[in-house]
Amino acid sequence: MTEPWTLHPDRALPADPAARDVAREIYTAVRDLPIVSMHGHVPVEWFRDDPSFGDPAQLFVVPDHYLTRMLVSQGETLPRLGVGSTPDEAVETDPREIWRRFCAGWKHFRGTPTRYWLEHALVENLGVTQRPSAQTADALYDEVAARIADPAFRPRALLDTFDIEVIATTDPAWAALDAHAELAAAGLGDRILPTFRPDPLLHVDLPTWSDDVARLGAAAGVDVTSYDRYLEALRTQRDRFVAAGARATDHGHLAADTTPLDDVEARRVFDAALAGTVTAAEAQAFSGHMLFQMAAMSAEDGLVMQLHPGVLRNHASDPFAAFGPDKGYDIPVVTEFTRSLRPVLDAFGHHPGFRMIAFTVDEDVYSRELAPLAGVYPALRLGAPWWFLDAPDAMRRFREAATETAGFSNMSGFVDDTRAFCSIPARHDLSRRVDAGYLARLVLEHRLDLDEATDTAVDLAYRLPQAAYARP
Amino acid sequence: MTEPWTLHPDRALPADPAARDVAREIYTAVRDLPIVSMHGHVPVEWFRDDPSFGDPAQLFVVPDHYLTRMLVSQGETLPRLGVGSTPDEAVETDPREIWRRFCAGWKHFRGTPTRYWLEHALVENLGVTQRPSAQTADALYDEVAARIADPAFRPRALLDTFDIEVIATTDPAWAALDAHAELAAAGLGDRILPTFRPDPLLHVDLPTWSDDVARLGAAAGVDVTSYDRYLEALRTQRDRFVAAGARATDHGHLAADTTPLDDVEARRVFDAALAGTVTAAEAQAFSGHMLFQMAAMSAEDGLVMQLHPGVLRNHASDPFAAFGPDKGYDIPVVTEFTRSLRPVLDAFGHHPGFRMIAFTVDEDVYSRELAPLAGVYPALRLGAPWWFLDAPDAMRRFREAATETAGFSNMSGFVDDTRAFCSIPARHDLSRRVDAGYLARLVLEHRLDLDEATDTAVDLAYRLPQAAYARP
């Protein structure tokens, strides 16, 4: 422990020496490929304003719900970790104190991807020399603080440092995309792309719905007084996103249902929503209907449709009331795809202009539903392991469960989906290592030749994400 | 790539050298065992007429929905692969052109069992010397065409070449079994067995149902004007199958439900079906009821009941309308067994004359439902990994998920279930290799002795399928 902290070059490669040798050779071929990061939640303002990341706690602890949820599960509280803003909460404001609490809980991250990502960022990207612990917390804080104060550690510089070829932000459907316009003017238009996210507009029983529809109308220059105007406004904004370089839409519904309503019923439900009389069942049916409409629009305008279903948001009511969404209380549920996607795939599954990428946090569906579907419909690609499944053993299970039926060509390749900008290199690196390990096994089992495995590794890390998000 | 194509003798054995050595020893003990192929979809006419297999495309591409679905998912179309017959479709008729498209898409089969089966058939059974690719397509076509033109590559000769001890076809419940009678007269009656498949008769809302019932009646010599006559006709035909050497029935329902109706209700639904007034719900209930009736008849006549539930057929409507069923658009759904099989198992689960073999494409049920059920009911055997799960990693997962609760003795051993006759040796060979790898691990973990593992490998490859399909 007294020697400087370094990471083993073979970490996350297979334990078996024979497999490791082959995996290392495959990994070497993809290690230095540029990063294609086609979906995430990094704020576009970071790239426009290029700010300093502040202090270590603000960079690594406070906004990372993977990290805070683990500490909360072990007795910390969100306010003591700097989360929250309501005046009656004792929100910790001393970043060093927050950092100490994180370091004291380092043990609890054993076996988790959070640990891998943090180690990679701290050692590989920041060059720190000490492991987190109660004892090292202050010295480590100083190390990290000094490094992130360096102008070389600002967002735009990191795009180069991290070798990010292209990165997509996620933007509300009503966005004016001013920040993206500024980035385009600065020559970054091909590198930082917007993504069209209409979720709050498609759930007509949300308390925020009326306001958000008004925002949509204002952005689109359409007075949204009817269902048809609503579709028109969505189309107008999609066109704006297309013009700004967007490649994709993103949809975070609870279920994957895509059953369309007929126009009369869709108009009736929409009017009821405007009148505030919509029922929960109507709202649910309407959200499935709108996924079908989004697919229809995608088939026209070529935006790739990303579907991220199956997460029950804000499972605990008190933390949601106090701290808002995205605080670690989103829990997966059983998710059905075979029947749910049937309407969209039956209508557009062979359409040359349509592509859907489906993600899941219910890994049961890999072999049973998603791989069989992606293995026949040309429009469907199977996304990378998502959220809780973006972890070494889960990624391996994904490859093992999906590849035999879907093959590699029907997958999106790696997609990181993070709001933690500094974890992007770690996530891509981990994915490349795990894939190298999986492919090495296929080589040693004589199911692939080494040259094929290496070619496939490049596909998964680089070519497939490019191809999957190219508008058809 | 310039040296002749050969397959590695250790393919699909474990990558770890220590495990491989043990696995090779176990595999050697089963490699040359005869093939027991107790369920499949090879047309009985192939054995009666003993034709040439035609051209390479007709043998390996056009009828193989595993293969065509993958190419379709990557942008080919069924007509361009020679599938279809409607006059307004541009169905490719040049087998060499179809073969070129298959070879050009060879990359997409990386990691799939289709690749393993094709490699085995091409190299081990046909002796070709070049890998498929756009460059080698024509030369490979000529190689394959020359080999399959040889009379030694006709169905009956291949029975010996492949060392198939016994093979079961699947036949409609109304079959007269003339072809089987001819085979019996030719001395092949113990080697080629019929299987009783009543599916279209048990789903009373199918548009084909009335015609099929009429066929059943004609075959059985029963005027099927009532539910009781319908049961009588089914019994009569079952007896005909028994007399012709059948060992089993086969049932492909969407759900595993086996809930019986009372006689009054069964008669009512049947009459409604005859009158064309049956509802979807009634038809579904009736199909579950008929599974119970089939079990009851099995307990009388000793036909082993094979249940293959959980596949939603013809997911896309346009391909179904244009090309018909079995074209790659069958997708698994969640399948429940614990409650669904309870009526049948409660009634016949300890009956000395009853045996059911249950298959699934929902692998979640292995450890949760099927292994616990097979591990207590003497009548129930757990079938081999089926359809999409008949692949190396999926077969390994099956062993790992099911064995600890069901043991080996409650499994059917390997069952291939293919309509691709030339893939039969490859499928059995792959299964034997994967089982050898699994058993080798148990030996190295000192959970089995080597002599026990070898004995178990012989059980799984040979003795258990024989025993499972022996009429009790």
Added chain:
Amino acid sequence: MTEPWTLHPDRALPADPAARDVAREIYTAVRDLPIVSMHGHVPVEWFRDDPSFGDPAQLFVVPDHYLTRMLVSQGETLPRLGVGSTPDEAVETDPREIWRRFCAGWKHFRGTPTRYWLEHALVENLGVTQRPSAQTADALYDEVAARIADPAFRPRALLDTFDIEVIATTDPAWAALDAHAELAAAGLGDRILPTFRPDPLLHVDLPTWSDDVARLGAAAGVDVTSYDRYLEALRTQRDRFVAAGARATDHGHLAADTTPLDDVEARRVFDAALAGTVTAAEAQAFSGHMLFQMAAMSAEDGLVMQLHPGVLRNHASDPFAAFGPDKGYDIPVVTEFTRSLRPVLDAFGHHPGFRMIAFTVDEDVYSRELAPLAGVYPALRLGAPWWFLDAPDAMRRFREAATETAGFSNMSGFVDDTRAFCSIPARHDLSRRVDAGYLARLVLEHRLDLDEATDTAVDLAYRLPQAAYARP
């Protein structure tokens, strides 16, 4: 086979030599730790009366439903294995004959944990020298009989031999706990703890319910004529258990539902139950309501709430009628936790006095539901692999599926849950070996340092069960 039977010291450790070396080092650090057995079904009378275990059949065959179900599945019957007492059943009474049937079926246990446990008990605990087989049955019987006749093989002595630091029995909610009082008087009060099991009282449509409620009332000294008195009686008995050293309650519901009713509805359903007019739907809703009430009481009195849902009991009606419950006919079903536990976790998930440990036999929920829940709610711990999943490969899958999201700290560590007292050392030993293998892989993949892995192994075997069952 002629040399004396010994077990390999590396059994159940990884097959790969590199992993085995590391695993052996980790295992060595935990091998000799005391056993903490916080949940099980050993009768408290065994410790009070300290009897001899009788004969080999009564010790190892007749009461072990893992063992008898496997033999039944292969054609034995429960009466021939000594199970049953009704006069019209030909129940085998010769223990030697029962033992012979078990030995003749030894092959069927290949690959099962039953085999591991039995081998461990026979060789490590009893020192027998011959493997079970039809040939050795009689000699083995004599060996076992001689050993268990030794006073050193009585329950209290075995507590020391097995190095059991603490063991919890499971006791009906109406228990007077006299046996525990006697044990306390004998100085064993801290070593043998009761557990509060109210299941039959919470399912108001059970035919035994009225009698059991009367027993509860009698034990608590409360005349249970109303819902409020019923709660009062439950509280009184919980307090008695707390006073007797209980750490936990145990709940074996079919579903995990915890939705509370309002007081008016709860009283109404309870009164209907007293009147014998309750419906199945009301009874089911009431059972979920009572889980919520149990959680509320736990938050007050600190009893850890163990939830064991998802098993459909007594799947076959004839064996249940003839031989009663717990005879091997309990089969898992799909079990939902995310929505089902929401009421309890929303109300008490952050309560400092509440802890729930959730178990499952539906392993799909590990990565999808239980690990995400345990990874954020401080009150929830994820229990050890349970019942059919308490087996080497299933335990490994549990670690792989749950750890990346829940971490180790949110797990209960090993909990054995057995009624087979003599299998306790084997079960703990197997768990320690499997965990050592899993941790060794993390070490070799450089995801953990060896000192961390060893520390974690001690947590899982010893510290975490202690901590999880410490009243908060």
